[in-house]
Structures are given as structure tokens and as C-alpha cells.
Amino acid sequence: MLVLFKFTAGDVFAISLGENKFVYGQAVLTTGLETIIIFDGLKGADPDLNEIIKSKIDFFAITVGIQIENVEWALVGNTEIPKGIHFPEFKVDTLDGYFVTDFTG
Numbered sequence: 332m333l334v335l336f337k338f339t340a341g342d343v344f345a346i347s348l349g350e351n352k353f354v355y356g357q358a359v360l361t362t363g364l365e366t367i368i369i370f371d372g373l374k375g376a377d378p379d380l381n382e383i384i385k386s387k388i389d390f391f392a393i394t395v396g397i398q399i400e401n402v403e404w405a406l407v408g409n410t411e412i413p414k415g416i417h418f419p420e421f422k423v424d425t426l427d428g429y430f431v432t433d434f435t436g
Contacts, residue, residue, distance in 0.1 A: 342407040343380055351375055355383045359412050367392050368416070380410040390418055400424055 338344075338418045345353040360366040366397035389403040418433045 332380060338367070341412055343383055343407050343410060345376075345405045345407050346406070348373065355386075355407070357384065357410075357412065359416065365394050366418070367394070368413075377407075380408050384410060384413050388413070397402070 338361050339415075340358055342358045344356050346356065346369075347353055354369060354372075355374060355378070356367050356369040358365060358367050362410050368391055369389045370383055370401070371375060372386055372387045418431050420431050422429055422431055
């Protein structure tokens with residue numbers, strides 16, 4: 332069953348990979364374009380939230396809507412967003428040249 336879900340900044344979620352293995356992520360910004368981070372490493376069920384957010388960040392994802400499938404993704408809690416995150420920047424070409432910006436434009 333597919334359920335639309337609105338993340339709150341700080342929400343930590345688990346993505347099931349089967350056989351009691353999970354990858355964890357966190358919503359870091361929820362201002363129209365939801366920005367999530369996925370943490371490095373496989374973990375079992377119910378790890379400590381502080382342990383999760385101390386993990387290396389594997390990648391960022393930016394989306395306009397989050398869909399969570401109840402069976403495979405699960406909200407596991409809400410905690411502090413890791414300090415010192417450097418958000419990706421993008422080069423934007425225009426008729427007047429180019430500029431560098433982040434996801435906020």
C-alpha cells in the first residue's frame with residue numbers, strides 16, 4: 332500500500348533491504364523541495380538515532396514529494412540534523428553568463 336507522507340525536518344527513516352538489513356536516511360529540509368540524506372552502511376533494526384546521524388552521508392536527494400511504502404520504508408524517529416552539512420551547489424547557465432547556487436536558487 333502506497334501512502335503519501337509529509338516529512339518534518341529531522342525525521343529519520345529506514346529503508347528495508349530485506350533479511351533484517353536497513354539503510355537509514357533523514358529529512359534535512361522540508362520547504363517545498365524536500366531534501367533527504369542517506370547514511371552510509373547497513374544496519375539492523377532499531378539502531379540508536381544518534382548512531383545513525385553520526386554515520387557518513389552517502390548522498391543527498393532532492394524531491395518535490397515523498398512517497399513511503401509502509402512495508403519497505405518506516406519512520407523511526409526525529410532527531411537533530413547533523414551539524415556542518417555542506418549542501419551541493421550547481422552551476423546555472425543563463426544568457427548573461429553563469430552563477431553558482433544551491434537547491435534554493
